[in-house]
Amino acid sequence: VSQAPADGGGAKRNPREDMIQAAMTLFRARGYEGVGIADLVAASGAPRGSIYFHFPGGKEQIAVEAIRAATEMVAAAIEAGAASAPTLEVFLDMVFTEWAKVLVESDYEKGCGVGIITLEMASKSDALRAATEGTFARWQGIVAARAERDGLSPTDAARLAGATIGAVQGAIVVARAQRSPAPFADAAAGVQALARAMKGG
Amino acid sequence: VSQAPADGGGAKRNPREDMIQAAMTLFRARGYEGVGIADLVAASGAPRGSIYFHFPGGKEQIAVEAIRAATEMVAAAIEAGAASAPTLEVFLDMVFTEWAKVLVESDYEKGCGVGIITLEMASKSDALRAATEGTFARWQGIVAARAERDGLSPTDAARLAGATIGAVQGAIVVARAQRSPAPFADAAAGVQALARAMKGG
Amino acid sequence: VSQAPADGGGAKRNPREDMIQAAMTLFRARGYEGVGIADLVAASGAPRGSIYFHFPGGKEQIAVEAIRAATEMVAAAIEAGAASAPTLEVFLDMVFTEWAKVLVESDYEKGCGVGIITLEMASKSDALRAATEGTFARWQGIVAARAERDGLSPTDAARLAGATIGAVQGAIVVARAQRSPAPFADAAAGVQALARAMKGG
Amino acid sequence: VSQAPADGGGAKRNPREDMIQAAMTLFRARGYEGVGIADLVAASGAPRGSIYFHFPGGKEQIAVEAIRAATEMVAAAIEAGAASAPTLEVFLDMVFTEWAKVLVESDYEKGCGVGIITLEMASKSDALRAATEGTFARWQGIVAARAERDGLSPTDAARLAGATIGAVQGAIVVARAQRSPAPFADAAAGVQALARAMKGG
DNA sequence: ACATCCGGGACAGCCCGTTCAT
DNA sequence: ATGAACGGGCTGTCCCGGATGT
Numbered sequence: 001v002s003q004a005p006a007d008g009g010g011a012k013r014n015p016r017e018d019m020i021q022a023a024m025t026l027f028r029a030r031g032y033e034g035v036g037i038a039d040l041v042a043a044s045g046a047p048r049g050s051i052y053f054h055f056p057g058g059k060e061q062i063a064v065e066a067i068r069a070a071t072e073m074v075a076a077a078i079e080a081g082a083a084s085a086p087t088l089e090v091f092l093d094m095v096f097t098e099w100a101k102v103l104v105e106s107d108y109e110k111g112c113g114v115g116i117i118t119l120e121m122a123s124k125s126d127a128l129r130a131a132t133e134g135t136f137a138r139w140q141g142i143v144a145a146r147a148e149r150d151g152l153s154p155t156d157a158a159r160l161a162g163a164t165i166g167a168v169q170g171a172i173v174v175a176r177a178q179r180s181p182a183p184f185a186d187a188a189a190g191v192q193a194l195a196r197a198m199k200g201g
Numbered sequence: 202v203s204q205a206p207a208d209g210g211g212a213k214r215n216p217r218e219d220m221i222q223a224a225m226t227l228f229r230a231r232g233y234e235g236v237g238i239a240d241l242v243a244a245s246g247a248p249r250g251s252i253y254f255h256f257p258g259g260k261e262q263i264a265v266e267a268i269r270a271a272t273e274m275v276a277a278a279i280e281a282g283a284a285s286a287p288t289l290e291v292f293l294d295m296v297f298t299e300w301a302k303v304l305v306e307s308d309y310e311k312g313c314g315v316g317i318i319t320l321e322m323a324s325k326s327d328a329l330r331a332a333t334e335g336t337f338a339r340w341q342g343i344v345a346a347r348a349e350r351d352g353l354s355p356t357d358a359a360r361l362a363g364a365t366i367g368a369v370q371g372a373i374v375v376a377r378a379q380r381s382p383a384p385f386a387d388a389a390a391g392v393q394a395l396a397r398a399m400k401g402g
Numbered sequence: 403v404s405q406a407p408a409d410g411g412g413a414k415r416n417p418r419e420d421m422i423q424a425a426m427t428l429f430r431a432r433g434y435e436g437v438g439i440a441d442l443v444a445a446s447g448a449p450r451g452s453i454y455f456h457f458p459g460g461k462e463q464i465a466v467e468a469i470r471a472a473t474e475m476v477a478a479a480i481e482a483g484a485a486s487a488p489t490l491e492v493f494l495d496m497v498f499t500e501w502a503k504v505l506v507e508s509d510y511e512k513g514c515g516v517g518i519i520t521l522e523m524a525s526k527s528d529a530l531r532a533a534t535e536g537t538f539a540r541w542q543g544i545v546a547a548r549a550e551r552d553g554l555s556p557t558d559a560a561r562l563a564g565a566t567i568g569a570v571q572g573a574i575v576v577a578r579a580q581r582s583p584a585p586f587a588d589a590a591a592g593v594q595a596l597a598r599a600m601k602g603g
Numbered sequence: 604v605s606q607a608p609a610d611g612g613g614a615k616r617n618p619r620e621d622m623i624q625a626a627m628t629l630f631r632a633r634g635y636e637g638v639g640i641a642d643l644v645a646a647s648g649a650p651r652g653s654i655y656f657h658f659p660g661g662k663e664q665i666a667v668e669a670i671r672a673a674t675e676m677v678a679a680a681i682e683a684g685a686a687s688a689p690t691l692e693v694f695l696d697m698v699f700t701e702w703a704k705v706l707v708e709s710d711y712e713k714g715c716g717v718g719i720i721t722l723e724m725a726s727k728s729d730a731l732r733a734a735t736e737g738t739f740a741r742w743q744g745i746v747a748a749r750a751e752r753d754g755l756s757p758t759d760a761a762r763l764a765g766a767t768i769g770a771v772q773g774a775i776v777v778a779r780a781q782r783s784p785a786p787f788a789d790a791a792a793g794v795q796a797l798a799r800a801m802k803g804g
Numbered sequence: 805a806c807a808t809c810c811g812g813g814a815c816a817g818c819c820c821g822t823t824c825a826t
Numbered sequence: 827a828t829g830a831a832c833g834g835g836c837t838g839t840c841c842c843g844g845a846t847g848t
Contacts, residue, residue, distance in 0.1 A: 015831085029324050030321070030324060030325065031232070031234060031320060031321040033232060033234035033235050033321070034234050034321055034322075034325065036815075036816060036817080037816075037817060037818085038815075038816085038817095047831070047832055047833075048832075048833065048834085049820095049822095049831070049832030049833045049834075050830080050831045050832055050833095051817095051818090052817095052818070052819065053830070053831060053832085054830095054831085058817065058818065059816095059817065059818095108323065108324075109324045111320055114378075115320065115374045116317075116320040116321065118374050118375075118377055118378045119232060119312055119316065119317040119320060119373075119374060119377065120231070120232040120234070120235055120317065120321065121235075122309065122377040122378060123230050123231060123309075123310045123377075124231065124235065129377070129378060129380075132378040133378045133379050133380070135378070136375050136378050136379060137379070159386075159387050159390055160387075160390075160391075161387075162375070162383065162384055162386075162387030162388075163368070163387040163388055163390055163391035164391075165371075165375060166368060166371035166372045166374070166375045166384045166387060166388045167364070167367060167368050167371050167388065167391060168371065169370070169371035169374040169375060170366070170367035170368050170369065170370035170371025170372070170373075170374070170388075171367045171371070172320075172371075173316045173319050173320060173367070173370040173371070173374075174319075174337050174363070174366060174367045174370060176319055176320065176323040176324075176330070177315075177319045177323060177330060177333040177334045177336070177337050178334050178337060178338070179330075179334070182363065183363055183366075183367045185360075185363075186360050186361075186362075186363030186364040186367060187363075187364055187367045187368065187371075189360055189361075189364055189395055190361075190364035190365075190368060190391040190392050190394065190395040191391050193391065193394040193395040193397075193398040194390055194391040194394035194395070196394075196398070197394040197397070197398070216806095237839080237840065237841080238840080238841060238842085239839085239840085239841095248806085248807055248808080249807085249808080250806085250807045250808040250809075251805095251806055251807050251808085252842095253842070253843075254805080254806060254807075255806090259841070259842065260841065260842090417810085417811090431726050432723070432726060432727065433634070433636060433722060433723040435634060435636035435637050435723070436636050436723055436727065438835080438836065438837080439836080439837060439838085440835085440836085440837095449810080449811050449812065449813095450811090450812070450813070451810085451811050451812035451813060451814095452809090452810050452811050452812080453838090454838070454839070455809080455810060455811080456810085460837070460838065461837070461838090510725065510726075511726045513722055516780075517722065517776045518719075518722040518723065520776050520777075520779055520780045521634060521714055521718065521719040521722060521775075521776060521779065522633070522634040522636070522637055522719065522722075522723065523637075524711065524779040524780060525632050525633060525711075525712045525779075526633065526637065531779075531780060531782075534780040535780045535781050535782070537780070538777050538780050538781060539781070561788075561789050561792055562789075562792075562793075563789075564777070564785065564786055564788075564789030564790075565770070565789040565790055565792055565793035566793075567773075567777060568770060568773035568774045568776070568777045568786045568789060568790045569766070569769060569770055569773050569790065569793060570773065571772070571773035571776040571777060572768075572769035572770050572771065572772035572773025572774070572775075572776070572790075573769045573773070574722075574773075575718045575721050575722060575769070575772040575773070575776075576721075576739050576765070576768060576769045576772060578721055578722065578725040578726075578732075579717075579721045579725060579732060579735040579736045579738070579739050580736050580739060580740070581732075581736070584765065585765055585769045587762075587765075588762050588763075588764075588765030588766040588769060589765075589766055589769045589770065589773075591762055591763075591766055591797055592763075592766035592767075592770060592793040592794050592796065592797040593793050595793065595796040595797035595799075595800040596792055596793040596796035596797070598796075598800070599796040599799070599800070618827095639819080639820065639821080640820075640821060640822085641819080641820080641821095650827075650828060650829080651828075651829070651830095652827065652828030652829050652830080653827045653828055654821095654822090654828095655821095655822070655823070656827055656828080657827090661821070661822070662821065662822095
């Protein structure tokens with residue numbers, strides 16, 4: 001990244017970073033077990049031989065780093081929304097709308113890589129489970145902070161944020177099964193009702 | 202196993218049924234790709250040689266039938282709750298509480314087999330995706346019917362039911378990541394707020 | 403084996419047996435680590451897909467069974483020599499002479515598979531080490547029995563047999579390094595001297 | 604490490620020498636194929652990148668130099684024994700006793716690196732085979748010289764020395780298989796009988 | 805109808821010995 | 827003299843058919 005001063009824009013960058021990007025993309029669609037190292041190599045264009053130089057921990061380490069990257073990428077998007085939205089309700093709507101758009105525009109192939117890795121691997125690899133744990137806590141914290149900004153108590157804000165993060169994950173599951181964005185609207189309704197109740201009460 | 206009506210004394214039942222039961226159990230914990238045919242054979246005690254006699258469609262067919270069996274098993278539990286609960290709010294609480302109990306008592310190993318298969322396989326096998334689609338619609342229908350019984354309009358009932366089913370799936374994801382039942386409480390709060398708003402409005 | 407009634411003599415037999423035979427041959431020349439599963443498949447003509455049906459323990463199990471087969475094959479040869487030789491000294495000479503012939507005729511490629519596996523794997527796999535332990539004890543027992551038949555005490559016979567088995571293994575090592583049968587002559591001289599001393603004493 | 608003459612305080616010595624020492628140690632226990640470059644780097648602490656600067660011939664060259672170093676190290680020990688022992692018989696006993704001690708004290712992990720490389724690589728690399736050839740000739744020469752000093756003819760001395768070197772190699776093999784020092788006693792008996800016969804004759 | 809042995813490629817993740825840019 | 831990077835090959839295991847009984 002640093003030593004590419006005059007790069008038109010389409011050239012290859014760090015093979016290590018390419019691998020993580022490819023992992024994020026493929027895990028989102030096909031899960032951890034459904035993606036092989038060979039797929040990651042093919043998708044990233046990274047050289048096969050240096051995988052275990054960059055990632056001595058193997059596929060699991062790649063996934064951990066992909067989870068971290070995805071965590072920050074999504075966190076940045078949520079934070080941008082939280083900063084730009086005039087009210088909490090608008091912000092929450094943005095969250096569900098944006099996720100629905102991701103699903104629809106990818107023809108329901110792109111889900112949440114962290115969610116799928118959680119379900120597949122939580123019982124098998126504690127390293128992966130721990131990585132996913134941090135992800136949801138991170139996202140929840142951003143939502144809670146925005147909620148507090150609108151006057152909610154820390155307790156209420158945490159609860160609302162937990163409901164939001166969970167509702168998104170669930171909507172992704174049902175939306176992919178039904179090939180429909182409707183679950184996001186349903187989920188948004190629940191979270192919005194909670195937000196209103198907390199504000200009104 | 203539990204509803205065996207007149208079995209002389211612990212003898213083997215239908216090997217076909219045993220396989221489906223084993224598949225349900227294993228898929229819930231480790232996902233579709235994480236469970237091999239050998240695991241199913243070992244867990245079910247079914248004869249290895251006749252798998253492709255009973256299930257010509259192979260592993261995918263086993264999963265489809267396991268999804269159908271799980272769909273009906275969970276549907277029966279939800280219907281029992283819907284019939285016994287005095288109010289919609291109590292019923293909704295029961296749903297989240299029961300699911301939380303499943304997670305906690307299995308040390309967060311048992312999730313929802315349909316949810317995990319959805320995320321893993323929706324992009325790969327339309328047969329599996331279609332099976333999961335029916336599952337969520339079925340469960341949602343039961344919840345919606347109970348909501349209508351409490352006076353909600355069909356439109357509101359469907360939305361509330363959709364929020365409920367999605368919130369459960371999402372809570373499972375986050376609960377497994379965090380090894381905590383808290384996400385179910387958060388999710389319940391959102392759904393309850395929506396139910397109250399619909400009743401009050 | 404059973405369903406090949408009218409087989410001229412050169413046709414394929416049990417693929418399991420073929421694999422073990424190939425393993426014996428290849429391990430003798432190149433050692434355990436120097437021979438891959440692919441080599442065994444190529445040399446034996448056995449089907450690749452059923453290796454782990456016949457040998458669930460993998461390469462190690464193949465080696466254990468190859469060691470057992472080699473043990474018995476050599477034991478049979480030693481026993482034949484022990485039975486046919488008129489005196490202990492003639493028998494001992496036969497042992498060294500026969501082994502020297504194996505080395506020379508194979509251009510010093512064929513050694514003792516058990517010896518090489520011992521040196522390579524004794525510190526890594528106790529299953530393999532234990533298999534080799536039995537091999538040398540078995541061979542030593544045959545030699546000792548022949549020595550007792552010539553009047554040696556059990557103590558002397560065991561010692562002489564131990565010296566013989568060890569001397570053969572050592573002669574194989576040095577002969578392969580020097581591409582010469584001379585080490586067998588030297589080794590035989592030592593063992594013969596011991597036999598004579600025991601008889602004379 | 605031990606003979607470091609004027610080293611300020613435990614600092615690193617020649618990385619080239621460290622690599623050879625590590626190779627000797629590891630090859631003795633696990634063989635040539637069983638030791639990887641990474642193991643050598645880890646055990647020696649030498650920088651990974653400069654291996655092919657110091658050893659352009661790669662792993663094979665490292666092994667050749669390790670063989671040469673081991674040859675001289677053992678030769679020095681044998682020569683010391685030959686010089687100090689009052690008689691040929693005492694000297695021979697020392698050889699077997701010392702080797703037995705090496706095996707026992709290392710829990711049968713340390714063998715003769717030259718012997719194992721011979722068996723593994725004689726058919727694959729003539730460079731390695733040739734190196735091992737010189738080793739055994741060197742050791743044999745020292746033993747023969749000591750035997751001549753006790754009055755044996757050059758012919759007898761060479762034969763006795765050959766028997767000795769071979770018997771040691773063989774005893775190492777059997778001792779590692781059986782986790783017992785007994786093979787050294789058996790081997791010593793044979794060689795001692797030969798020495799006595801030659802002297803007496 | 806039902807069960808079994810065996811066969812069949814393909815590919816999984818991992819690690820090897822080696823070389824390049826500096 | 828070296829950290830970074832590389833192509834190839836390792837063992838193990840996958841899901842799945844034929845051939846063969848019973």
